[in-house]
Amino acid sequence: MPHAAEPLTVRRLPEAQGKSSHLGAEARLPTGMQHIDLFALSEDDKQALREGLFENGVVVIRNQQGLDPNVMPQIGKFFDSTAWDIHSGGVKMVTDAKNILSVNRGARIPRAQQVSVIGKGRFRDHEGIEELDLKHVSHTEFHETPLSAEEISQGFTRPYRWHMDAPLYERLPGFVTTLHAIQVPKQPDQKIKFSNGEIVDIPAGATAFYSGARAYELLSDDEKEFAQNTKVRYAPRAYEWMLDCKATDDALTIAKVGKEKRLDALPEWSWDKVHMFPMVWKNAQTGNPHLQVLGACVYELHTTDPATGQVTIMNDLQKVRDTVHKLLKRVYAPENIYFHRWQEGDLVIFHNRGVLHSITGELSASSKDDDSEKRLLWQCTMASGTAPVPYRHE
Structure with missing residues (x-):
C-alpha cells in the first residue's frame, strides 16, 4: 500500500537540543512539495509553520535550490498581513558610502526587487546582475579592540554586530526575515572565544542568532x-x-x-x-x-x-x-547562541521581532573565480504596517 501523504512538520534541530537558546528547527514540506508553495499548503500546514516559527525563532527548510526569489516576499506577507511590498531597507539597495549598511556591496534581484543579494566574492550574470563583487564584513573593521592577526590565523573570529533588520527611521521592521543560501564557503570551521574563556567551533560564515525571549x-x-x-x-x-x-x-x-x-x-x-x-x-x-x-x-x-x-x-x-x-x-554565552551551519539550498526564516542576529567569520582572501570563501545568499525582510506591541504583565 502507498504511504499516506505527510503534512508539513516542524521539529527542533539536533544541534539545538539540550541548549537554552530556544532557537533552531527544521520544517519538512508536505509529501511531494519540492519548493515551499504557500498557496498549496493546507490551513493545518500554514498553522504548523506559523507556530513553528514563532515558537522556535529560526526555522530552516532544506534543499530549496532553484527557488523563485518572489517566494521570499510572499513569506514576509504570510507572517505579516500588513507588510508593505518593499524591502524594509527601502526601494533600492543601500549604496551610499556614508551609511554603514553599504559596506557589503550588495544588490537587488531585478525580478524580485524586495530581495537583496549578499555574500562574499565575485559573481557574473547572477539573476540578471552583470557583475557582483560582494564583501563579507569582518569584525576587525568594526570592533574597538579586534582580535590580533595571530588569533585570526589560529581560526578565531567574532560576531560582527548584533541587530534586528530594522531601518529605525520611517519604515517599521518586518516580522520575519528570509535568507536563502545559493553558495556557501568551503572552509574549515572557525572559533569564537567567549568572555568566560569557553571556545566554541562554528562554521565559516555562520549566521549567529540569540533569542530576545532568552535575553x-x-x-x-x-x-x-x-x-x-x-x-x-x-x-x-x-x-x-x-x-x-x-x-x-x-x-x-x-x-x-x-x-x-x-x-x-x-x-x-x-x-x-x-x-x-x-x-x-x-x-x-x-x-x-x-x-x-x-x-x-x-x-x-x-x-x-x-x-x-x-x-x-x-x-x-x-x-x-x-x-x-x-x-x-x-545572553552572550555558548548555550544561548544558535550558529546556523549553512548548506546550499537552505531557506532560513527567522522571527525578526523575536531574535537578534549577526554575521560571523573571517572571509577576507582576495576574490577570484575559484575562491573557496565564496558566499552567496538572498535576503528579504519586508517593511511592516504594524508597530511592535509592548509586553506587559497580565
Missing part, C-alpha cells in the same frame, strides 16, 4: 520591571550617525562615545520619523516577552513610572549604552 529570561525581576517600562529611542539616521563608531568585543553595543556624527551633519531627517520602540516586545503568536534592543544604535531611554506616569529620560549616551549592555550581555 529577557536572564534579567532580574527589577531589570524586567525596568525593561517593561522603558522605551528605546534610536538615533536619527542611525546607520549614518554611527558610521565611524566601534563596537564592544561581544558586538552588542558601541564601546565609546565620541565618534558619532553630529545630528546637523546627517542627511535630512525629522524627529517624527525617528523610531522609539518598547524595550520588551510581545510575541505575536505566543504572547511571550522578548528583550529587543539594537544596541549599536540606541540614543535615549525613556522610562515611565507606572505609579505616577512620570517619564524619566536617560540621554547620557555612555550611560545609555552601559545600561543596555548590562541587560544584554548575559
Whole structure:
C-alpha cells in the first residue's frame, strides 16, 4: 500500500537540543512539495509553520535550490498581513558610502526587487546582475579592540554586530526575515572565544542568532520591571550617525562615545520619523516577552513610572549604552547562541521581532573565480504596517 501523504512538520534541530537558546528547527514540506508553495499548503500546514516559527525563532527548510526569489516576499506577507511590498531597507539597495549598511556591496534581484543579494566574492550574470563583487564584513573593521592577526590565523573570529533588520527611521521592521543560501564557503570551521574563556567551533560564515525571549529570561525581576517600562529611542539616521563608531568585543553595543556624527551633519531627517520602540516586545503568536534592543544604535531611554506616569529620560549616551549592555550581555554565552551551519539550498526564516542576529567569520582572501570563501545568499525582510506591541504583565 502507498504511504499516506505527510503534512508539513516542524521539529527542533539536533544541534539545538539540550541548549537554552530556544532557537533552531527544521520544517519538512508536505509529501511531494519540492519548493515551499504557500498557496498549496493546507490551513493545518500554514498553522504548523506559523507556530513553528514563532515558537522556535529560526526555522530552516532544506534543499530549496532553484527557488523563485518572489517566494521570499510572499513569506514576509504570510507572517505579516500588513507588510508593505518593499524591502524594509527601502526601494533600492543601500549604496551610499556614508551609511554603514553599504559596506557589503550588495544588490537587488531585478525580478524580485524586495530581495537583496549578499555574500562574499565575485559573481557574473547572477539573476540578471552583470557583475557582483560582494564583501563579507569582518569584525576587525568594526570592533574597538579586534582580535590580533595571530588569533585570526589560529581560526578565531567574532560576531560582527548584533541587530534586528530594522531601518529605525520611517519604515517599521518586518516580522520575519528570509535568507536563502545559493553558495556557501568551503572552509574549515572557525572559533569564537567567549568572555568566560569557553571556545566554541562554528562554521565559516555562520549566521549567529540569540533569542530576545532568552535575553529577557536572564534579567532580574527589577531589570524586567525596568525593561517593561522603558522605551528605546534610536538615533536619527542611525546607520549614518554611527558610521565611524566601534563596537564592544561581544558586538552588542558601541564601546565609546565620541565618534558619532553630529545630528546637523546627517542627511535630512525629522524627529517624527525617528523610531522609539518598547524595550520588551510581545510575541505575536505566543504572547511571550522578548528583550529587543539594537544596541549599536540606541540614543535615549525613556522610562515611565507606572505609579505616577512620570517619564524619566536617560540621554547620557555612555550611560545609555552601559545600561543596555548590562541587560544584554548575559545572553552572550555558548548555550544561548544558535550558529546556523549553512548548506546550499537552505531557506532560513527567522522571527525578526523575536531574535537578534549577526554575521560571523573571517572571509577576507582576495576574490577570484575559484575562491573557496565564496558566499552567496538572498535576503528579504519586508517593511511592516504594524508597530511592535509592548509586553506587559497580565
